[in-house]
Amino acid sequence: MLEHENSENGGESERTDRFKELALKYSRFYKGKVNTFPKVPVRSLNDFSIWYTPGVAAVSLEIARDRDQSFELTGRWNSTAILTDGTRVLGLGNVGPEAAMAVMEGKALIFNYLGAVNAIPIPVRAADREQFIGVAKALEPSFGGYNLEDIESPKCFYIQEKLQQELNIPVWHDDQLGTACITLAGLINALRVVDKKLKDVKVVLMGSGAANIATAKLIIAAGVRAGNIRMVDSGGVIDSERKDLDSMMINNPWKYELALSTNSDRIKGEASKAFEGADVVLSASRQGPGTIRPEWIRSMNGKGIVFALANPVPEIWPRLALESGAAVVSTGRSDFPNQINNSLVFPGVFRGALDARATGVNIEIMLSASREIADFVSDPGPERIVPTMEEWELYPRVASAVAAKASEMGLARKSGSREFFFKTAHELIESNRNMYRRMLEEKYIRNLPGGGEDE
């Protein structure tokens, strides 16, 4: 066992340490990962009379007459704020907004690189959730969407719900919604591989944090029977008679609602009990190995599906899960097949939401994104249930699915066909990539110090 784990671990910690060392070195060199840059020609300083005063006054007046014109006459249509309070940054915990900036810049980079979204990192110093909400509401006129990031649970549920109710732009919390979307996409294809149906499978949700609570809601909306879900947290299997339910009701009503509607088999006790006779395990839990035991997998139904998503070390090594009887295994890592990665979701979701000038996102839009990602994989197999990040067609496909659904649901300021939105997203992403490539070629983006030879 130990030998097995070590061989799959493959010097992971040394590799991670090397990445950290380079990140520090390069961050000191570049001093930030994103920038704002003009996108209009300045032929002479006289052009400022157009782009700025006096000409710009006409634009302001036009927007004052109709606020939605801010999406057509300014960059609002493509601008997203990445908002965080820095309370749950990666696995680091509450490191504060200044420290969160480095991570938010990284997210902004991915937004731009994969989705051509102009994403602005905005870490906020907020004493409590109401103050955070106040800041977010005040900033709404500047943005076409919000991506909430690295906010501790269960505060994140309250903030996302409240903001989505009160604002007229999409409010996405990637740790919840992005993870839920890609998990469902992977699950759809994993079930195609083992020839089982969403409505029939018994699903263990190992870990009851923000990601799995959102995943539970999404898979129920997709067709999994709530009663067939077994949620597990540090106290074992959650059942409606567990003694901490009232505490849950007060402190985490989102989890409480699921506690009441799931586990119709009334399974009680330790995590291992939940696995007996289950078809699927979706684990977003404590990192492993050893969080999920091989004998638990053996107690599952045949052709089991195991998503061990803890990073960097999955709850069980994929090979061990397969040897224990699982038919399809996925992790959060790029060095194993079937990487469940939010980056397959949020660039396309935002591209589509922004292109449709969406006023919000909801579970139907999430479902359409998940189904599009699943359908993108034309030949699902045990080692191919989700696309990879290199498959560029994915992002405009997801964007068009999201935009068309928002349009269909009356959540869009701009309507259009699926084809129209695909073309729009495709052109934007391609043009952005070309621009970025040219800037690299022309060395307007400086080469890595030492030519990247450190790696």
Add this chain to the structure above:
Amino acid sequence: MSDEPEIRKMKESDVGAVMDMIHRLKLLNQEFDPTFQVAEPPADEVKESLREAIRQEKQYIMLVVEAEGKAVGVVKADIHNRIYYLPRQEARITEFYVMPEFRRKMLGKKLISQLYSELGRRGITMVSAEFPSLNLIALGFYKGMGYRDIVSVYGRHLGDE
């Protein structure tokens, strides 16, 4: 659920389930106000006090909701004799709990309604409810049932400055 929940007087066989529910109620109170720090209850003592309440029918009213063959809700009211005020008798609800799975089915209101019927049979026209001031759920429930604040009990731990 195949059978409709039934509201009836508490029986000896309900003691275990009722003890568990009252413990849950105390834990809930603790969530709202740490002043009500819950101790591990001495099971024998609690069971005996519940049996005593069943026996002392004139002093206590104990009703349960039975569903799926067991008690899933409880109300306990103590009957107080009032020397200085009219009416002379008051029923004070001291324990009230419905298991989470059986909430949102109006069982709480039905329990209270059944309690009123029992009070009617006894000619008692005054009812009150005792709960921690910070228990917002209880506060909302009783306010919704037409109760208002009629007496205050203030407290503090000695040594807390």
